[in-house]
Amino acid sequence: MDVNEVPQEGNRTLGPHRKALYARDEQGRMVIVPSCGSEVDETVTLQAVDRMNAQAEDARQRAQAGLTAPLEYWMYARRMDVALLSQTSGIWQWRIRRHLQPHRFARLPQRVLQRYAEALSLPLDRLRTLP
Amino acid sequence: MTAAQSAFQHRHAAHCESGVAANLMTHHGIALSEAMAFGLSSALSFAYLPFVKLTGFPLIAYRMPPKSILKGVSKELKTRFHFETFGDPAQGMRRLDELLAQGRVVGLQTSVFWLPYFPEDMRFHFNAHNLLVYGKDGDDYLISDPVAELPQRCASADLQRARFAKGALAPKGLLYYPEHIGSREIGADAIRRAIVKTVRIMLGPIPIVGVRGINMLANKVARLDTSEHSLNYVGHIVRMQEEIGTGGAGFRFLYAAFLQEAASITGIAELERLSERLNEIGDGWREFALKAARMIKGRERFDPPLLAGMLRTQAGREKEFFQALKRAVA
Incomplete structure (x- = not known):
């Protein structure tokens, strides 16, 4: 070049x-x-960013409809997936998948929520809500 | 800030680790360019690692694993680095403050995601980013991030989060600085050795590494269908090649710069010609990226076999190139 x-x-x-x-x-x-x-860089970066944003938006809509927990939205909003959230929070993946069910999420004790809040760098009360 | 710290010079670099190594050694009085740090540590490579997944796609690396540049530079310059990690974040921050108060410039491993000065769209969970801290002003750390054009600032809470991010390649607060520098000269022998090592990696027998790795990736691309997922896969390859601090074309241009410096130090004129040739091979990688981007944008029909063909051409050119490089330093 x-x-x-x-x-x-x-x-x-x-x-x-x-x-x-x-x-x-x-x-x-x-x-x-x-x-x-360059436009090349922009194209491939936006492709990756858009894909993650779409995942977060999809999770937000499902959380609003009561099909998943707000935790799933925040996980994608922080550009993570279950595997990464597991490494960051120290909570096993199968437990996280269970916690994504709204009725289980609603019953989570404070200390588990606290671990998610720390991993996602969120105040605890925001973890239960959607933007 | 101490006098030593205010004398620190920030230089813009293509890649974080070679940039940190070059700027840190230069601060300690050894004129080391980024390209020389990169080449001297035999950092150029290619690896297609289908079993390591990044957001669901295989890791495609155009260089050796993190930390190999620091290790390579320290070996060739007989420099002993002090490396320190921490279990307790607060202690890791205290130690950093202590070293800064002593007038040191300190290298850190961090996550990219939690650094606020990074552009929003570039913040991914990548934990092996390197930067230098050269002072503190109130609650802000003064940061020389080699991939940023100018020095940056970062509040202590953000820096702590970036240093103690968890996940793959977790930095655990790693900090480092040279303790003892044994050699101030970059010898012709060291350069020749480094080149031989790169040739060995690129022409080696492991099917997922070097030229064979490029062919392996080409075979994978040739088998892609024309789904959305395949388009994302191709975008991922280009992102690894162009976007993740490579200096363009998966570090090929950076290595061409190294070969040019190597030619003048070793007196092997052939290296100058090979640098030109690698520059042209780099242009081939950029053509591949451009073609892929046009397909992603829908300006051209998505044609995986065509892209695979371009990759095979690149593999062929690199094979001949590294064979010639081997002869040049023999």
């Missing part, structure tokens, strides 16, 4: 940031060039 080929078309997932790319200058030296990002 030559210096003048470094993508500068912008990438809204980068915000105001620029990332360092290596490219060849006029003298043939490989140098660092700050890049505003």
Whole structure:
């Protein structure tokens, strides 16, 4: 890649940031060039972000309909899945899946809720609600 | 802030670990570029690991595992790093404050997700991010994150959360700094050794690593159907290649920069030509990314066998390239 080929078309997932790319200058030296990002990067990042947002939105609607616990929404809103929430909270995956059932979630003791709240970095009372 | 800390120079880098290694060693008086840190530690690689899942997709790495750059640099420069992890977050933060008060610049392993200065869309649960802390101002830590263009600030509660995130590759508050630097010169021998090691990895016999790994991934892509999931899979490959701090084309451009420096230190002129050639191979990776992105956007028909063909071409070019590289340093 030559210096003048470094993508500068912008990438809204980068915000105001620029990332360092290596490219060849006029003298043939490989140098660092700050890049505003490319449409390619934006496409694949948004694809991943959209997928996670869609999961969270789907969970939010099911939680509103009483089909799942708000915990599922918050798990996806924090870009986690059951496996990651399990590692972060130290609660076994099969227990988390049970806790996603609304009637079981409603009966959870304070100390279990506290562990979820910490893992998701949420105040305890928000864990029981939806935005 | 002490005089030593205010003399600290932040340099923008493509990759967090090579950037941290270069900036930290340079702070200690050894002129080390990011590209040299990357090449000297034989960090270039390719690995397709179907049994390690990231958000449901296999891990596709264009470099060696986390920490190998720090280890490689410390070995070649005969530097002893002090590494410390903590069971108790509060203690980990106290220790950091202590070291900063002594005037040190300290390396940290953190999660990306909990760092507030990262762009929202780039915050994923990746636990092996590296950054340097060079001071504290009130409750804010002064941070040199090599993948950020300018120095950053981070409140202590956020930094604590990032340092003690749990999950795969959990940092456990890891901090590090060089204790003793034995060698201040980067010798031609060390460079030659590092290149030989990279060649061995790229041309090695393990089917999921190196050139064979690229072919393995190509076979997997060739078998994809045209579902949404397959499109996500292809997007995931491109994301690993371009988005996760690689300096472009899965570190190929960064390694080309290293080969150029290596040519002038070792006096092997052939390395200069090989650097050019790797730059062109990098362009091939970018063409693959562009093609994939057009398919994801729906501007072109999604054609997995076509993408697989491009990957096989890349594998073929890299095979010839690393064979030539082997001859050049023999």
